[in-house]
Amino acid sequence: REWTMKTSIVFLLCISVFPGFSRGRVVREDETGFAECNVFFPGQVPPEGFTEPFHVKICQQYNKEPRFATLYSTKDKIPLYSAFKFTKPAQSEEENWLVEPQIDDPENDLHEMVHEADIIGTVANLGANQALTSDYVGSGYERGLLNPSVLNEKDYQMATYTLxxxxxxxxALSKSWHRDIGKVVEQALIPHCSKKDHLYLLAGAIPSSVQVKGKVSVPESLWLAACCDAPEGWSLGLVKKTKDESSLVDLTVGELEKQHLPGVHLFKGSCGEDKQNQEKKEAVLQAVSRIRSGEQAGTTDNQETKHSGWVRKVAGIIATPFIKLLELLIYIFVELVKSVFYFLWLVVKRVCGTVLDGLYSLWSGLVSYLKAISMVLISIPYDVGRVIINIFLGFLQIVQDVVSLTYRILSIPVGFVLHLAAFPYHSICAIPSVLKDMASGIGGTFSLVIDATAAVLHGFYYLAGHIVKRFVPKGSSDD
Structure with a gap:
């Protein structure tokens, strides 16, 4: 995982260093049409009728500019069509093949097309939904471009080299397709469209049941639809059967849709098919016919040349082993060069990873050091403030203790003097109360004596009466 992270960092650095890196953005479902690539369709309305869930819209970009649009089938692993405009004929061809990571792994962070070798191990399910270079190796098939590189230059051409x-x-078919489409566009379509930038081109493929390595569908036919959306405009369709490389059938866009693309509507308003300039359209068809006739004548001449050139055949047979040997040597040399560059790339990647790790560690240490210093510097005023406050509070406590002690010392004699001074006053004031209490006591004593005497007398009286009652009656009865 650490190696993957380093690789991603190095890859992002390479993107920032080389701003010409190609981008192919997978259009989200919530975006209209092909987003910024809608400019490659008349009225900015893409073809209708391609509604399968395995159809993926791609806005092909280069140098941050849209170059053409592609509808890709993840089921067949081929594009169903590419929409583009003619720029200029290519002056040179430089192949630089790329793949689209988001088709296989929508959750990855790579939103740009990249070289296949650079993302092996970093993209989940690579090749599950798209073709890879390895699918073509040793298959006998070439990577034929729907949007031919020969019709584009510079950045537009670089953008076409994507799988x-x-x-x-x-x-042979790839060569024939690129040659035919190049001639038709340059010699028949462009000269008869009053506004070159209003010539919209759709190049598509119809998948067959034949597959390369059981994965990539081989098209049963290729087609081209052109719309000159300008005054005196016109539209045209062309079909090339893959089983006959020399075939090139012209037909209307409506016929193309009906015969080969049922349920599909290629151009908005059929590119004004009911209001087209017939003279312009006839001129285009004649130009296409001349191109087709020239190719057929060229084919016949080639056959005659083959029959008459037996000497060259013999020479070719003799030279073939040497040519093959030369090709083998060239192949070995190319592979060695590729291996050297790949080794250098690994070294650079490893060095960059080490440097980045060192820079990251240095940065982390610097941040930690600055953080520690900042915390210490911030804590100094806080600690000083706490010390000052504690000193002040201690001083206040000392003052409070001194005042309390002084008060307690002074409060002892003052209280004693006050009590001593108040004694005579309290003593004199208590005399009436004492006399009153003494009088009350003496009176109570006399009252008690009187009550006791009365009680004793009453007792004697009661006793005497009882004795008299007891003995007097008995004396009277004896008499």
């Missing part, structure tokens, strides 16, 4: 714009074609 999301390629279908499996035999070498």
């Amino acid at each position: 999301t714009n390629a279908v499996p074609l035999s070498p």
Whole structure:
């Protein structure tokens, strides 16, 4: 995981160093059409009728600019069509093949097309939904471009070399397709469209049941639809059968839709098919016919040349082993160069990873050091404040204790003097109360004596009466 993170960091650095890196953005479902790539469709309305869940919309970009649009089938692993405009004929061809990571792994953070070798191990399920270079190796098929590189220059041409714009074609068919489309666009379509930038081109493929390595569908036919959305406009369709590389059938866009793309509507308003300039359209068809006739004548001449050139055949047979040997040596040399560059790339990647780790560690240490210093500097005023407050509180406590002690010392004699001074006053004031209490006591004593005497006398009286009652009656009865 650590190696993967380092690789991603190095990859992002490479993107920042080389701003010309190609981008192919998978269009989200909540976006309209092909988002910023809608400019490659008349009225900015893409074809209708391609509604399968395995259809993926891709806005092909390069140098942060949209270059063409592609509808890709993750089921067939080929593009169903690419929409583009003619720029200029290519001056040179430089192949630089790329893949789209988000088709296989929508959750990854790579929103740009990258070289296949750079993302092996970093993208989940790589190749599950798209074709890879390994699918073409040793298959006998080439990566044929729907949007041919020969019709583009510079950045537009670089953007075409993506596997999301390629279908499996035999070498002869790939060459024939690129040659035919190039001639038709340059010699028949462009000269008869009053506004070149209003010539909209759709190049597509119809998948067959034949598959390369049981994965990538081989198209049963290729088609081109053109719309000149300008005054005196017109539209045209062309179909090339993959089983006949020399075939090139012209038909209307409506016929193309009906015969080969049922349920599909390629151009908004059929590119004004009911109001087209017939003269312009006839001129285009004648130009296409001339191109087709020239190719057929060229094919016949080639056959005659083959029959008459037996000497060259023999020479070719003799030279073939040497040519193969030379090809083998060139192949070995190229592979060695590739291996050297790959080794250098690994070294650079490892060095960059080490440098980045060192920089990260240095940065982490610096941040920690600055953080510690900051905390110490911040804590100094706080600690000083606490010490000052504690000193002040201690001083106040000392003052409070001194005042309390002084008060207690002074309160002892003052109380004693006050009590001593108040004694005579309290003593004199108590005399009346004492006399009153003594009088009350003496009176109570006399009252008690009187009561006791009365009680004794009453007792004697009661006793005498009882004795008299007891003995007097007995004396009277004896008499």
